[in-house]
Amino acid sequence: MSERTELKGNLNTKQNELNSCVNEAAFLNAKIEKIKELIKDFKILKSDLKMLKKELDQMAKKEFTYWIGNRRNKYQDIIGNDLSNSSLHSYIGNVDDNLDELNNELMRLENELHSMEGMIGSIKSAINWIATKLENIVN
Numbered sequence: 001m002s003e004r005t006e007l008k009g010n011l012n013t014k015q016n017e018l019n020s021c022v023n024e025a026a027f028l029n030a031k032i033e034k035i036k037e038l039i040k041d042f043k044i045l046k047s048d049l050k051m052l053k054k055e056l057d058q059m060a061k062k063e064f065t066y067w068i069g070n071r072r073n074k075y076q077d078i079i080g081n082d083l084s085n086s087s088l089h090s091y092i093g094n095v096d097d098n099l100d101e102l103n104n105e106l107m108r109l110e111n112e113l114h115s116m117e118g119m120i121g122s123i124k125s126a127i128n129w130i131a132t133k134l135e136n137i138v139n
Helices: 003-061 070-117 119-138
Strands: none
Touching: 003 070, 070 119
16 A cells, blocks of 8 residues: 555544544533523522522511411411521522532533643643532532
């Protein structure tokens, strides 16, 4: 086999490898974008839930001069303790846990994408890991 034929074969092999990497990168980027959208939606949900909790807390503390007696106290206890401090607090915690998991999956996919970049990609992955851990702490 001539050197030219061998080089053409090597070129085709490398071109196929490149195409495969480009396709994999496009697939990962599509997944990354979907997860970023989910993270944005979860942040909005968490913000809305926190606002609702704050409004419920204020409602539970509100005094009604025309409403007295045992039913008023039960109402305030149900809103303050059961709904706001227990159920809604747990729900916000669950949303937060899911947000952390989405952040971790985003980091994993981005690091998989960075792994295609060699040494610079490994540095990007390390930075990405630190940034994700900070995001989860602040979250």
